[in-house]
Amino acid sequence: MPPLLLEPRRARHQSTLLDHADLCQTPLYHSVVQHFQHLLGPAFGSVSDAAEPAACPNRSLLAFTGTIRLSLNTSQTQHVHIADTATGTLAAVCHGANNARSPQWAPDGRRLAFLSDCAKSGVYQVYVVDITDPSSPGKPEAIASLHGTAEAVTWSPDGSLLLVRVAELDADQAGALGSGTTGTTESKSSSWMPAWAVDPSTHSVKCVGEPDMNIWEVTWMGDEQLIAVVSPTPDEDAWYNAHLTALDLNSGKRRTLYAGSKQLGKPVASPSGRAAAVIEAVASDRGGIAGQVLLLDPTLRKLDMNGADITDLYWARESHLSFIGLRNGRTVAGHYCLESGTVEEHWNSSLTCGPMLPEAAVTHKGSFVVVSEGWEQPPALCEVHNGNERIIASFAHLGTDWLQSRIGTAERTTWRSTDGLEVDGILCKPVGREEPHPLVLNVHGGPVWAFRNLWQMRSPIVALLVARGYAVLSANPRGSVGRGPAYIDSVIGDMGGGDSQDLIAGIDSMVACRIADPTRLGVMGVSYGGYMAAWLPTLDRRFAAAVPIAAVTNWTSYHATSNIGLFDELFFRASPYDTRGPYGKRSPVMHPSRNHAPTLHIAGALDRCVPPSQAIEHHRALLDAGAESALIVYPQEGHGVRQFPAYLDFSCRVAGWFEHHMAA
Structure with missing residues (x-):
């Protein structure tokens, strides 16, 4: 379905190919399709x-979980695979149509549980498969028919039960996962996320917890206790004030273990259940937590993981708590020894892993398994131990080889902000082009997030722009993870303030080094990055083009219409109804100007996190001011454009907007 092209009128603008709702017959579209066909087609x-x-x-x-794509006209699908670490051979776990993900081994190492929507698209249930012969997995068996869609599954330490976290079909997705809903919208009774204990031998099920408890994350703490991040209500707002709770599997009784002022995630417990740990941090998105580790053993204490912001925890051995995280632009992984209080780091790399934030698995030998990647390294399944990396299976192919020859280099760069704070980012420069380059400032969402050294920056539009002659600076202003809690906390109460100056200083640095052409500067971003793409041109008139995607443009109306209205109150530390406060002062819609950068607004009609009305408001404000503005709404997209073939249209419009206003 083509996007909705909403343009009531234009100012100071001649008709271009971007005025067309359907670009399929344009040379630019064919060029973009050819790019993605060369990149993805061989695989x-x-x-x-x-x-x-x-x-x-x-x-x-x-x-x-492996990703498979069949064509440019269909979105990718997910399938569970088994890899032999000695030989690198892969075997697929056949499960039928649609998707399968989230594999979890039973303690006996012979059974594998996973989630699949093979029975009904978008509705995941639990399956178990025998892996006695890893080269020929058995036939998966459906374990239970649970009301709703399963989001996570894990085995009890003795292997007798499966713990399944389930969401109602109309429950909200986190913004970082695309917003929208978890499955279909048939059920409208509630949006609770309960958990179920399932016996795989008898298929019997038992609801875990109490009626007034929403379970965001949960895992085993021994065979009869659970540890969970819970809230008293199921709304997406409630996650920001969730607390850590212990649940008794038999009685259903609960006791609060910890309730702080920050967000909690990734709870784990030792195999015996005697100790537990959780990550505590300021987090702007559910599912994207990076911060400090709290250990309950049995008293509560904070662990120092050599200054890293921890993104995931594992407890494979009783005496060692394993972790992975970010520190100063590098990915670090290791074990914390509970007896000595020391950290053993096994990986400290400029490469990284995990599509959202670093994630890993820990083997029974204590090594880490990661899907390692970088701007110049396509994803590869690797085993890491004592600093040594061994590739088990590479997912490089002729298409990735083709792209590597066209996307130039990427390097971590630093600069000083207006207050002297050191800021960093990743600068991607095109190959075979003379400096200075037209430069696009790329701003991440959050604001608590971070750009890392990822293949295509995990955003194919970045690689496309670099291949077409643009330099792209993906910046990590204050509020970004990987620089410690103080760096993150500095954005609280000041969104659109100091972080804006960090970004403008980055532009100044690129211009001063003659990397960027001062007459050809652009900005783009998704979510909070989209807000910055709309906000920065109100502060600096040098921008020749802007592309805000899923952008907040009016903080007051956003508070009233978003499914996470509590987020802005927590991060502004102000009332949305204070007419003299930051809600008005920091809203792009309140600062329209005829001299605002030509702006292409992009939104998803299904976005509950940042409703498309935000883009409509700013689009109208710019038009009323006499500025140039265009608005594109994708009917089947949520928080950002993610699905093919819509992504082809999206890429064409973004590239075309920059090429029209600041040609490479």
Whole structure:
């Protein structure tokens, strides 16, 4: 379905190919399609990416979620695979149509549980498959028919039960996962997220917890206790004030373990259940937490992981708590020894892993398994131990080789902000082009997030722009993870303030070094990055073009219409109804100007996190001011454009907007 082109009128603008609702017959569209055909075509039908690695507890086997794409006209699908770490051979777990993900090994190492929507698209249920012969997995068996869609599954330490976290079909998705809803919208009774204990031998099920408890994350703490991040209500807002709770599996009784002022995530417990840990941090998106580790053993204390912001935890051995995280632009992984209080780092790399934030698996030998990648390295399944990296399976192919020859280099760069604070980012420069370049400032969402050294920056539009002659600076202003809690906390109460100056200083640095052409500066971003793409041109008139995607443009109306209205109150530390406060002062819609950069607004009609009305408001404000503005709404997209073939249209419009206003 083509996007909705909403343009009541234009100012100071001649008609271009971007005025057309359907670009399929334009030379630019054919050029963009050719780019993606060269990149993705050689891998059609085979595994081209991986995530969610899971290590077998007693054999040299890995399970992971593999990505397969069949054509440019269909979105990718997910399938569970088994990898032999000794030989690198892969075997697919056949499950039928649609998707399968989130593999989890049973303690006996012979069974594998996973989630699949093979029975009904978008509605995930739990399946278990025998892996006695890893080269020929058995036939998966459906374990239970749970009301709603399963979001996570894990085995009890003794292997007798499966713990399944389920969401109602109309429950909100986190913004970082695309917003919208978890499955279909048939059920409208509630949006609770309960958990169920399922016996895989009898298929009997038992609801866990109490009626007034929403479970965001949960795992085992021994065989009869659970540890969970919970809230008293199921709305997406409630996650920001969720607390850590212990649940008794038999009685259903609960006791609060910890309730702080920040957000909590990734709860884990030692195999015996005697100790537990959780990550505490300021987090702007559910599912994207990076911060400090709290250990309950049995008293509460904070652990120092050598200054890293931790993104995931694992407890494979009683005496060691394993972790992975970010520190000063590098990915670090290691073990915390509970007895000595020391950290053993096994990986400290400029490469990284995990599509959202770093994730890993820990083998029974204590090594880490990651899907390692970088701007110049396509994803590869790797085992890391004591600093040594060994590739088990690479997902490189002729298409990735083709792109590597066209996307130039990427390097971490630093600069000083107006107050002297050091800021960093990743600068991608085109190959074979003379400096200075037209430069696009790329701003991440959050604001608590970070750009890392990822293949295509995990945003194919970045690689497309670099291949077409643009330099792209993906910046990490204050509020970004990987620089410690103080760096993150500095954005609280000051969104659109100091972080804006960090970004403008980055532009100044690129211009001063003659990397960027001062007459050809652009800005783009998604979510909070989209807000910055709309906000920065009100502060600096040098921008020749702007592309805000899923952008907040009016903080007051956003508060009233978003499914996470509590987020802006927490991060502004102000009332949305204070007419003299930051809600009006920091809203782009309140500062329209005829001299605002030509702006292409992009929104998803299904976005509950940042409703498309935000783009409509700013689009109208710019038009009323006599500025140039265009608005595109994709009917089947949520928070950002993610699905093919809509992504082809999106890429064409973004590239065309920059090429029209600041040609390479």
